Amino acid sequence: MSGISIITVENRRLYPVKAYDTEENNEITPIIDIDSVNDLLNRRKKIFFISNQYDQYGRELDNFYGYIGSEDIKTLFYVNEDEVNNNLSAVMTLSEAAKKWGFSDGSTIRKAIERGKFEKHEIKQAGDIWITTYDAMERVFGKIKNEENELIIYDDFESNLYRLFLKDVQRDYLRENVRERHLKENELLYNDIKTILKSALVTIKKGNKVIIKSKRSNKTKQVINTERELIVFIELFSRRNFMTEQRNKQLLEDLKKI
Incomplete structure (x- = not known):
């Protein structure tokens, strides 16, 4: 089972995300389709989200209830529930992955993406942000340097x-x-x-x-x-x-x- 996850600009992880169009009359049904959430973000400056919340290491924080705008979101993507339950830190942005593999920045990983080194299921893009996993990084780049x-x-x-x-x-x-x-x-x-x-x-x-x-x-x-x-x-x-x-x-x- 998959759900929507958000990585905020402060590197908080929200999962599973439910969005609500509070400007619609009698709207009580959560929006859990990612295209609909993106469309709503484009139409509204901010929309209301309810979600479990974690820090970038997987440590559980207080549940999130509040408004988030597109400028507050680093990336928004579907994630497998089992993967999240096992290890929230398994999902990384390219800058995080670069740091762990000893690259100066994410450009090396971006070039590998452009050259088709990653399988489609190993990377995801939301706006300008790409995300990947440990398994994908290890398959493409091998063991961590030194x-x-x-x-x-x-x-x-x-x-x-x-x-x-x-x-x-x-x-x-x-x-x-x-x-x-x-x-x-x-x-x-x-x-x-x-x-x-x-x-x-x-x-x-x-x-x-x-x-x-x-x-x-x-x-x-x-x-x-x-x-x-x-x-x-x-x-x-x-x-x-x-x-x-x-x-x-x-x-x-x-x-x-x-």
Whole structure:
């Protein structure tokens, strides 16, 4: 199932978008066809949108209710619901993709588009803005430049996060005689996770990237360039039920000491 998504000039992601023509009498039906939304934007200076809202890293923000004009929109496009649920940051503008692949700007990617290097489903255009995905960038340009100098974290790391989450949740329900041993096991697992993320932070402080890859396919799922991106990546653990909120706060506090 597909829906409309908007990337605003502030790099907020809105999805799924519903637009309303508030100047029409008794108009209560949302407009969910992209051509109709574009037509309405051309006829009105601003139109009313209701949508879930996320930042560029996939962190959920307050729901959006309000007016947006065409000058506020970087791009407007159809997106697959499953892709959005898996990873909102998988969709990138060309400037974002260029930064992650180490290009000076998006011109290299634009030239590849002009030469037909991308498949039709791998790129989308809305106005002057093009968007693409990690899978498309990796197919066309291969691995990220100097990837051997970057830190690779495979997504099976998430299974350790989830194991710790389950063990932390179970902790309060354990009998006294097994609780102490259980707590020691939790701390060992937590320290393993913390060690990996400390390495990630040190890597970024040295000016290198952290690359999240699929263990099964070796495809790139996410590229983390900055400390802020890494912190947001970690903050999402508790929201995705990979870590309890208390443990998540502990991890962030421990990383601040580095």
